[in-house]
Amino acid sequence: MAEQLASVCPLDCPDTCSLSVTVDAGKITKVRGSDANPLTKSAICTKVSQLYPDFVHGENRLTRPLRRVGPKGAGEFEAISWDQALDLIHDGFQAAMSKHGPQCIMPLNYAGPHGMLAGGSMDLRFFHKLGATVLSRRPLCGGIKSEAWAGTFGAIAGVQMTDLEQSDMIVVWGNNVTYSNLHLAPVLQRLRDRGGKVVVVDPKRIKVAEQADLHLALRPGTDIVLAFALAAELERRGAFDDDFIAEMVEGADEFMAQARSFTIERAAEITGLTADDILQLASWYAEAEAAALAVGNGLERNRNGGAGIRAIFALPALTGKFRHPAAGLVGGSGNLFPKTMGKLARPDLIPEGTRTLNIIDIGRHLAEDDIDPPLRGLVVYNHNPLIVHPDQNMMRRGLAREDVFTVVVDIAMTDTAAYADVVLPAASHFEHEDIFCAYGQQFLQRAERVIEPVGEALPNTEIFRRLAQRFGFDDAIFQATDSQLIDDAINADDPRLGGTPASALPTGTALEMGQATDRIGFERIPTTKSGRIELKSAYLTDKFAAPIPLYVPLAEDQLAEPAHPFALITPSSNWRTNSTFGGLAKSDDAPPLEMHPDDAAARNLSDGQQVRVYNDLGEVFLPLRITDSVAPGVLLSYKGAWMKTTANGQTVSALAPTTKADLSEGACYNDTRVAVAAA
Ligand SMILES: Nc1nc2c(c(=O)[nH]1)N[C@H]1C(S)=C(S)[C@@H](COP(=O)(O)OP(=O)(O)OC[C@H]3O[C@@H](n4cnc5c(=O)[nH]c(N)nc54)[C@H](O)[C@@H]3O)O[C@H]1N2
Ligand SMILES: Nc1nc2c(c(=O)[nH]1)N[C@H]1C(S)=C(S)[C@@H](COP(=O)(O)OP(=O)(O)OC[C@H]3O[C@@H](n4cnc5c(=O)[nH]c(N)nc54)[C@H](O)[C@@H]3O)O[C@H]1N2
Ligand code: SF4
Ligand SMILES: [Mo]
Numbered sequence: 022m023a024e025q026l027a028s029v030c031p032l033d034c035p036d037t038c039s040l041s042v043t044v045d046a047g048k049i050t051k052v053r054g055s056d057a058n059p060l061t062k063s064a065i066c067t068k069v070s071q072l073y074p075d076f077v078h079g080e081n082r083l084t085r086p087l088r089r090v091g092p093k094g095a096g097e098f099e100a101i102s103w104d105q106a107l108d109l110i111h112d113g114f115q116a117a118m119s120k121h122g123p124q125c126i127m128p129l130n131y132a133g134p135h136g137m138l139a140g141g142s143m144d145l146r147f148f149h150k151l152g153a154t155v156l157s158r159r160p161l162c163g164g165i166k167s168e169a170w171a172g173t174f175g176a177i178a179g180v181q182m183t184d185l186e187q188s189d190m191i192v193v194w195g196n197n198v199t200y201s202n203l204h205l206a207p208v209l210q211r212l213r214d215r216g217g218k219v220v221v222v223d224p225k226r227i228k229v230a231e232q233a234d235l236h237l238a239l240r241p242g243t244d245i246v247l248a249f250a251l252a253a254e255l256e257r258r259g260a261f262d263d264d265f266i267a268e269m270v271e272g273a274d275e276f277m278a279q280a281r282s283f284t285i286e287r288a289a290e291i292t293g294l295t296a297d298d299i300l301q302l303a304s305w306y307a308e309a310e311a312a313a314l315a316v317g318n319g320l321e322r323n324r325n326g327g328a329g330i331r332a333i334f335a336l337p338a339l340t341g342k343f344r345h346p347a348a349g350l351v352g353g354s355g356n357l358f359p360k361t362m363g364k365l366a367r368p369d370l371i372p373e374g375t376r377t378l379n380i381i382d383i384g385r386h387l388a389e390d391d392i393d394p395p396l397r398g399l400v401v402y403n404h405n406p407l408i409v410h411p412d413q414n415m416m417r418r419g420l421a422r423e424d425v426f427t428v429v430v431d432i433a434m435t436d437t438a439a440y441a442d443v444v445l446p447a448a449s450h451f452e453h454e455d456i457f458c459a460y461g462q463q464f465l466q467r468a469e470r471v472i473e474p475v476g477e478a479l480p481n482t483e484i485f486r487r488l489a490q491r492f493g494f495d496d497a498i499f500q501a502t503d504s505q506l507i508d509d510a511i512n513a514d515d516p517r518l519g520g521t522p523a524s525a526l527p528t529g530t531a532l533e534m535g536q537a538t539d540r541i542g543f544e545r546i547p548t549t550k551s552g553r554i555e556l557k558s559a560y561l562t563d564k565f566a567a568p569i570p571l572y573v574p575l576a577e578d579q580l581a582e583p584a585h586p587f588a589l590i591t592p593s594s595n596w597r598t599n600s601t602f603g604g605l606a607k608s609d610d611a612p613p614l615e616m617h618p619d620d621a622a623a624r625n626l627s628d629g630q631q632v633r634v635y636n637d638l639g640e641v642f643l644p645l646r647i648t649d650s651v652a653p654g655v656l657l658s659y660k661g662a663w664m665k666t667t668a669n670g671q672t673v674s675a676l677a678p679t680t681k682a683d684l685s686e687g688a689c690y691n692d693t694r695v696a697v698a699a700a
Contacts (some may be wrong), residue, residue: 029468031136032598061462077475084475124376167355173549185351192222220305223236239294241691253281266339270554272558323692327687353541359512384412388422408600411690413674447478452470454504590657620697632698641676
């Protein structure tokens with residue numbers, strides 16, 4: 022008989038929905054939303070409700086350890102036992118380490134699952150103890166925005182989505198709510214119903230822009246110019262809150278010295294907006310008492326990304342919007358949770374002098390063998406680097422190296438896994454216990470397993486427990502059970518847990534971490550060096566030599582006749598989370614290349630035809646969609662599609678440069694410049 026069991030969505034999504042799962046004869050047959058999480062209620066996205074059963078039980082699911090029997094990339098494997106797999110990995114890594122030392126081993130993992138155990142626990146203990154090279158992961162996504170946040174406010178939260186019911190204006194800034202922050206959409210709708218204003222700042226006329234009061238379709242990477250011009254205009258209008266600035270804001274003068282050089286006219290020219298639209302936003306923002314900015318990640322992915330986000334963060338500080346509990350800035354949720362990463366991941370085990378490498382550079386280190394010791398052993402997990410890293414062709418060359426022993430741990434057979442020497446089948450979060458914080462809301466949730474592991478799959482924790490044992494690591498920390506790991510992950514002494522250890526948090530509930538009064542405001546002091554909101558940041562000065570945000574015009578945009586005249590952006594798609602689900606029938610259509618009608622006419626291109634999109638890094642063949650939802654000069658195609666969706670196996674990531682942003686050395690996917698021709 023079918024049962025309904027409580028779970029949580031583990032995907033890389035700010036909303037972290039509570040789920041209700043139908044299990045029939047040991048199989049998941051339906052995934053729905055549940056009321057456990059008061060933010061997400063019973064509404065979940067269609068990709069999770071429609072695709073998860075097939076992801077867990079379908080053809081592309083990995084169920085046994087595999088050994089490669091063909092050339093790398095061909096995807097030819099034979100099934101082996103767990104013992105054989107662990108022996109192969111042990112022998113492969115020992116051989117490499119005896120020549121090059123332990124730093125030739127590299128964990129290459131990102132954020133497939135967001136449970137704290139699957140995300141990074143026993144695995145990190147293992148690599149730290151081994152002495153493997155440490156991976157700096159944040160640059161791939163979110164690092165730029167979180168450094169901007171840390172530098173301006175410190176470790177404090179902003180407004181949460183549930184706080185917004187009293188706001189009178191929301192600016193959705195580089196945040197495709199409908200696809201990637203679903204539960205903000207009804208909040209926007211209710212705001213408009215009570216007469217509030219919604220403004221969207223996005224190069225694409227996204228769905229919420231169609232229903233917004235104003236849409237500013239700026240050129241990618243020019244947010245900083247818009248924010249500077251708005252600050253200067255708000256100052257001219259007397260909309261600054263001088264008392265708030267005097268008491269709470271550091272560096273307003275230095276910031277304004279930059280901002281004032283951006284007149285509305287100059288800003289209009291650089292951003293591609295009209296002066297009237299910029300002025301309209303300034304006047305609504307000046308008038309609104311409870312205006313909140315909901316800033317996404319789209320705008321961080323370019324060389325001016327960090328400065329742009331910092332300049333946006335300055336607007337509610339200069340105008341004192343933080344006074345109102347439903348206003349200011351949405352975000353900073355991660356800072357609400359009492360995580361104890363030191364206990365969970367044990368960075369104290371890292372041998373002194375161990376190097377750290379930026380995740381964006383790993384493709385190059387593999388392909389060009391440009392570091393000493395070289396990388397000779399790779400464990401890819403929670404990650405699909407071939408699809409999601411910039412400079413895909415470099416990554417492909419790196420993964421194809423015969424002399425790098427490569428292990429891929431995943432739930433699904435991915436394009437990256439096809440390059441592995443050994444593939445290990447991971448259990449999905451439905452098959453093990455885990456604890457879930459969130460990066461877009463304030464509820465802590467625990468979930469138990471709802472089905473037994475499929476086939477011979479094992480949770481990440483158990484895989485690395487076994488690997489640790491195979492390498493002879495017999496300390497107690499390598500035997501910790503999943504429940505013990507949950508208690509290592511969350512501080513049980515935190516008063517909000519009320520004396521219950523996290524491992525005893527009942528499933529099907531969500532524990533609220535903090536009230537609106539805990540957020541940035543007059544009562545809550547930012548945890549920056551000065552204890553004030555730092556537009557001039559001590560932290561960012563020390564870390565990135567970036568005291569105040571600066572606009573750097575991009576050389577390629579100054580050329581009269583650039584070889585690659587289009588700016589290509591590659592945001593979140595509707596039917597995948599990054600690359601996840603890309604192997605399933607519903608998600609494997611080739612994403613079209615969206616182009617403005619004027620650009621298409623100038624090149625004699627017609628809707629639906631195959632085009633070749635190219636630059637010096639690669640070429641991708643995509644069907645053209647002609648639409649005025651993107652501005653002239655801007656192209657859009659959604660990220661995460663798998664290699665089978667294109668004629669030559671290259672996807673949009675093949676065009677993305679490995680250029681680093683101004684903060685966090687972060688990825689610049691949206692700084693891609695391309696040319697387009699008929700295929
Ligand atoms: N369905 C679905 N949901 C997802 C994901 C997914 O792949 N699919 N991915 C998840 C992950 S990992 C993340 S980080 C989040 C990301 O989700 P978002 O924060 O929404 O980030 P993106 O989708 O990259 O881009 C958001 C918007 O920014 C716009 N944009 C691009 N460049 C600029 C710019 O320079 N300035 C401005 N103002 N806007 C710009 C894009 O047009 C897009 O509409 O979503 C998560 N949720
Ligand atoms: N072109 C372009 N590329 C981008 C971006 C962009 O804007 N443009 N954005 C980037 C962004 S925002 C991000 S966050 C990265 C995301 O990059 P990734 O984190 O690599 O992408 P995902 O597809 O979310 O997850 C990777 C894999 O984790 C696996 N997985 C899930 N759960 C588990 C588990 O419990 N155990 C194991 N072993 N595996 C599991 C999934 O099956 C999936 O294959 O991609 C980036 N890529
Ligand atoms: S992907 Fe996001 S919206 Fe969809 S179910 Fe998961 S948490 Fe909810
Ligand atoms: Mo991301």
